Each structure stands twice: as C-alpha cells, then as structure tokens.
Amino acid sequence: MLLSGPAPERLTKANLVAVSHAIERAALAPAEDGPTVVAALFQRMPYFERESALYQRIAATAAVTVIGMVGPTPPALPQGAYGVLLDEAEPLAREWSVLVLTPRFGAVLVAHDRMEVEPRAATLEAGRLFDGGWSFRRDDALHEMVRLRGQLGDRLPRAALLVLDDVLGRCRELPATPGEARGEAAVRLLVRRAERARIALDSTRRPDEVSAQPAALLDDAAMRRWTGLDGTTASGILPVALVAVRVAEPAGAPERFGRRSAAREAQAVLGVLTAALRPSDRAVRLAEHEYLLVLPSLSEDQAIGVADRVREGVAGLARSYPFVAFDVHAAVSVTARRPLPVADVRHALSWAVKQGVPLATVASEPAPMPAGVGRAGVSTPAPEPARTP
Incomplete structure (x- = not known):
C-alpha cells in the first residue's frame, strides 16, 4: 500500500x-x-x-x-x-x-x-x-x-x-x-x-461532460470544462497529445451533391475521427472542417500514429461510402502546459495546409514520464513547424 x-x-x-x-x-x-x-x-x-x-x-x-x-x-x-x-x-x-x-x-x-x-x-x-x-x-x-x-x-x-x-x-x-x-x-x-x-x-452527467465511451464532438464550453480551466490545474503534470485535423471537401461538392449529401459526408468524417479515440480521449470542433483530438498520456510517436490512422481513414472514404476524396492535413503536439497550447497546434496546421505538408509536428521539450508510458514533452512555439514525411 x-x-x-x-x-x-x-x-x-x-x-x-x-x-x-x-x-x-x-x-x-x-x-x-x-x-x-x-x-x-x-x-x-x-x-x-x-x-x-x-x-x-x-x-x-x-x-x-x-x-x-x-x-x-x-x-x-x-x-x-x-x-x-x-x-x-x-x-x-x-x-x-x-x-x-x-x-x-x-x-x-x-x-x-x-x-x-x-x-x-x-x-x-x-x-x-x-x-x-x-x-x-x-x-x-x-x-x-x-x-x-x-x-x-x-x-x-x-x-x-x-x-x-x-x-x-x-x-x-x-x-x-x-x-x-x-x-x-x-x-x-x-x-x-x-x-x-x-x-x-x-453517471448522471451529460454525455459531453463524462462518458465511458468517446463522446461526440465537444463545443468550446464543454472543452473548457473538461480541460479544467475553470478549476485548479497546473503545467508540467499530465502530458497531453493534441492532434489538429483539417478535412477539406472537394471544390464545389455541396453544389454537385446537395447539402443532404454534405451532411452525410460530415458524419462519415466524424465517424473516422471518433473511431481513433480511446475512452479517455475527446474530440473538439474548432471550426468548419477543422477538429482537435485531445489525447492524454500519449507520446509524440503514438500521437503521430493516431494522426496517420485518421488521415488513412478519411482517405478510405474515397473508396467506400460516401465515395468522396477529401484533402486532409494534420498537426501534432505533445504538451504538459496549461492551458493547452491550442493556438500553437492550429498555427502548425495552417502552415501544413499552406505548404502542402500532410503532417506537421510542433517542437517540444522532453519531460519526465513514468515507466511504461511513451516519451512526451512540453510544447514550445517554433518559428516553423517541423516537416513530417
């Protein structure tokens, strides 16, 4: 004991x-x-x-x-x-x-x-x-x-x-x-x-507050509650991986297929995103076609693996329902900072989109991890995100 x-x-x-x-x-x-x-x-x-x-x-x-x-x-x-x-x-x-x-x-x-x-x-x-x-x-x-x-x-x-x-x-x-x-x-x-x-x-809380299974997308208020910004929290304790994803539909898709089809496509994308989550993870809608996965206790390599699975899953939607080829970019950061440096990973995501890079990573500093848990770090802003093949 x-x-x-x-x-x-x-x-x-x-x-x-x-x-x-x-x-x-x-x-x-x-x-x-x-x-x-x-x-x-x-x-x-x-x-x-x-x-x-x-x-x-x-x-x-x-x-x-x-x-x-x-x-x-x-x-x-x-x-x-x-x-x-x-x-x-x-x-x-x-x-x-x-x-x-x-x-x-x-x-x-x-x-x-x-x-x-x-x-x-x-x-x-x-x-x-x-x-x-x-x-x-x-x-x-x-x-x-x-x-x-x-x-x-x-x-x-x-x-x-x-x-x-x-x-x-x-x-x-x-x-x-x-x-x-x-x-x-x-x-x-x-x-x-x-x-x-x-x-x-x-067990009586709303699904966006607590769930034994990965929940649907959180909004800003639910994300603030879940990350503890309204209570007492501290940097340097719990490493969290952030995976930002932008999924762009083909140009003119709504006009060609109609809004009902666009809604089905959005549900298919959401299904890919939530399928990558563990019970302790959450997903947030940052903007239209832009999402954030919040993954506690993952190393950078593990977070990159999640980003790759999401990109592959979305790419697979071109070969199965709804048979649409989306343009997908992602950015990864592992951090122990509070509040979470969401702006940093979104900046990296914008850079990846502009540069045509499928996946970018934000530079981080090594941080101590317990036995059995992968390497994580404290995210620090970088002039330019690292290019990941």
Whole structure:
C-alpha cells in the first residue's frame, strides 16, 4: 500500500483529495500527545496555493511543517513552515504525500502520479490516476516520515531537523496506541461511500461532460470544462497529445451533391475521427472542417500514429461510402502546459495546409514520464513547424 508496505492501490484524485483533507484536519485537531510534525508534497505551486490558508493554520500549531513542490523559487510560506524545492526529474516530483506524526498518533497518504486519466472523469484534472495508499496508523506514518527525512534532510535547516528527529525518537520509544485499526476501518468505509456517490453522480452527467465511451464532438464550453480551466490545474503534470485535423471537401461538392449529401459526408468524417479515440480521449470542433483530438498520456510517436490512422481513414472514404476524396492535413503536439497550447497546434496546421505538408509536428521539450508510458514533452512555439514525411 505505502512505499514500505504491500502493493499499491489505484487511486483517483477524488480519493486523494478526500483523504488528504481528513489527514490535514487531524493535524489541526487539539490533542495532548506531544509535538506534531507535518509534511506535504504538492507537486506544483497552484495546488499549494489552493490550500495555503489551511497550511497557515497547520504551521501555527505544528512544531514543524515541511512543504515540497517543483518550482524555480520557494513559495511564500507561513512562519513555522519550511519549503523544499524539488527537481523536475527526481521521483519526489511525482509524489502526492501528506503526513502527520506525533509520538502517539500518525496518519499518512503517499501516492505516485501515473500521468494517466480515468476514462469516466468529468475533467482531465479530476481524472488523474495515482498508485499509492493511505493509513491512519502511527507506525505507517513513522516509516514514511523517516523515508522523507532521509530524502529531504539535506534541504532542511538544522532547527527543523532537530525537532523532527526529536519526534521520530519519541515514536521509536513509545508503542502505538491500541485500537488504531478500528478508527481506520471507519475512515475507509466513509471514503468508499464517498467514491460510490461520486461515481453515481458522474453517471448522471451529460454525455459531453463524462462518458465511458468517446463522446461526440465537444463545443468550446464543454472543452473548457473538461480541460479544467475553470478549476485548479497546473503545467508540467499530465502530458497531453493534441492532434489538429483539417478535412477539406472537394471544390464545389455541396453544389454537385446537395447539402443532404454534405451532411452525410460530415458524419462519415466524424465517424473516422471518433473511431481513433480511446475512452479517455475527446474530440473538439474548432471550426468548419477543422477538429482537435485531445489525447492524454500519449507520446509524440503514438500521437503521430493516431494522426496517420485518421488521415488513412478519411482517405478510405474515397473508396467506400460516401465515395468522396477529401484533402486532409494534420498537426501534432505533445504538451504538459496549461492551458493547452491550442493556438500553437492550429498555427502548425495552417502552415501544413499552406505548404502542402500532410503532417506537421510542433517542437517540444522532453519531460519526465513514468515507466511504461511513451516519451512526451512540453510544447514550445517554433518559428516553423517541423516537416513530417
């Protein structure tokens, strides 16, 4: 479950938020069980900013509060809190952890970002998946605090280490409180019920908000909701492939075949586009004859493969119903930026159309990826998209 325990669980962000809040409230609860130490890894600044007021309260009561995240500069922290900057490439940059430890009490959550999305999630952000576990047992929290002490110790001031080591030493001398398993069992029941309620709520949402199958084309408002622009999201976390496609019908096709035929042709094109999608993917209509496929967790090579399948599928419509030869161009970008750089990939698509290039790619910078997932990158604007044969 935790890094020092059995195999990890698959956890959704909704799971992690619920358990994190429970652990944080435990840190604030008044108790006479000795000094409290707290550690939290937030991955990126926007996630900490959302909880900064709460951590100001925690730091005011805890003996030591350690806050870690990736960033070029340390965040503004309340008195009593110590910031640790994480390097993008180190494993802790992918970790979502919350730990509270006293000589008599402990609670801990440790989860590693899979950089994948749950298909039924209402948004990209809410659908992020993690491997890890959580516990409301003191010795589990002790073991994980010792681990973080070893990994972060050289980045903490001596004053913080003295307090942290004092609490760790007291925990080793005192036995854990009897009955911890009973309290944890009650918390797990509440978390399971909350997760079932969330799934039931998701099942009532409109198809453009959440679906177990690739949905029809999203509009701008639905796309904004799904990409999480109305909530809290951060760059550098979840890689997303963008495939922009322009499908131009032959000149004079509406006049020759009539608008009813044009509508059938549009449905055939839509069928090709949505056939390329996984359950976690979405398609957006950007303009007439112009579409965007949003594909979480794909590498550039995989995204190019999707673009090639779409181009081949649309080309196949000349040999089968509706027997129309469309002109197809595509552009591919893989990015961890938020908001998604849609303008960049559309610019690349326009360039490909003007240059007569079937497929263009937008230059990107390498970004760390978990084991088993292809290479992705952070998209950066380029003076001219790369030509892809």
